[in-house]
Amino acid sequence: MLRVAGPRLLDERDRSGVQLALDADPVAACMVASRVELAGVDSWRLGGELWGVGNKLEGLCFAGANLVPLRGERLALRAFADRARRVGRSCSSMVGRAELVLPLWDELSAHWSPAREVRADQPLMVLTTRPAQAPDPLVRPVRPGELDRYLPAAVAMFTEEVGIDPRLGDGGVGYRARVAEQIASGRAFARFEDGEVVFKAEIGALSSRVGQIQGVWVHPDRRGRGHGAAGTAAVVDRLIGMGRVASLYVNGYNSPARAAYARVGFSQIASFATVLF
Structure with a gap:
C-alpha cells in the first residue's frame, strides 16, 4: 500500500522518473511534458513546481499558472490538496484527466475561493494519421x-x-x-x-x-x-x-x-x- 507522508518538491535529480511518468500518458501529459523537455524539472526554470508522491512517483502534479494533476490514487490526490491548501491558490485553473481533477477539486473546494465554472466533461481526442477531412489550403x-x-x-x-x-x-x-x-x-x-x-x-x-x-x-x-x-x-x-x-x-x-x-x-x-x- 502507498504510504503518503506528503508530496515533495521535485528537482533535476528526479528527471528520469518524471520522464517515465510523463511517457506513460503522453497525450494527457502533453502540457507538462512540453515544459519539462524544454526546461527540465527545477522549478526556477520550469515556470512552476512538480510535486511527487512515492518512491516511484505514484503521484505527480504540476503547480504553476495551472494546477495539473498527472497521476495518483485518492491518497496521493489528498496529499496534493493538503499542499495546495498550505501554499494557497495562485493558479487560474485546474485541468487534466477528469478522474484526477474532480477528486482533487472535491478536496480543495471548501478551502479555496469558489470556482467560476467547473467543466466536468471535456473529451480528450487524438489523431495519429493524416486527417480524413481535406485541409484548408489557405490556413x-x-x-x-x-x-x-x-x-x-x-x-x-x-x-x-x-x-x-x-x-x-x-x-x-x-x-x-x-x-x-x-x-x-x-x-x-x-x-x-x-x-x-x-x-x-x-x-x-x-x-x-x-x-x-x-x-x-x-x-x-x-x-x-x-x-x-x-x-x-x-x-x-x-x-x-x-x-x-x-x-x-x-x-x-x-x-x-x-x-x-x-x-x-x-x-x-x-x-x-x-x-x-
Missing part, C-alpha cells in the same frame, strides 16, 4: 507583422471560451505578448480574408511526441460553412508532418465542435475536466 502560420490583425480574433476566442476578457488587469499588454510569442514560434495558424481572420488555431503545447491544438475559432459570420473542420485539419496535417500525434480537448456540450473534429478523424481516448477561477 497558414501567422506572420509576425500580422499580430495586430490576428489579435482581435485571439481576444474574441478567449473571451468566448473562458468567459473573461484576457486584456483585463493590464490593458492587454501581457496577453498581446503571449500571442506574439505564439506567432514568433510558428504555432499560430489562420485563414485571412480581406485582412480579417476567418479561422484561427494554435498549437498550444508541443512535446516530442504530441501536439495539443487549442484556441480553435471561426468568425461568427462564417460559422456553419466547414471552416472549423478544414482549418483544424490543416493544423493536424502540420503536426503529423512533424511526426507528432495531434490532440485536443473540447467541451462535452459543444456539439458542433465535436462533430467537426469527428469529421477531421479525431477519436476520444479519455475525458478532461477544467475548473476555472
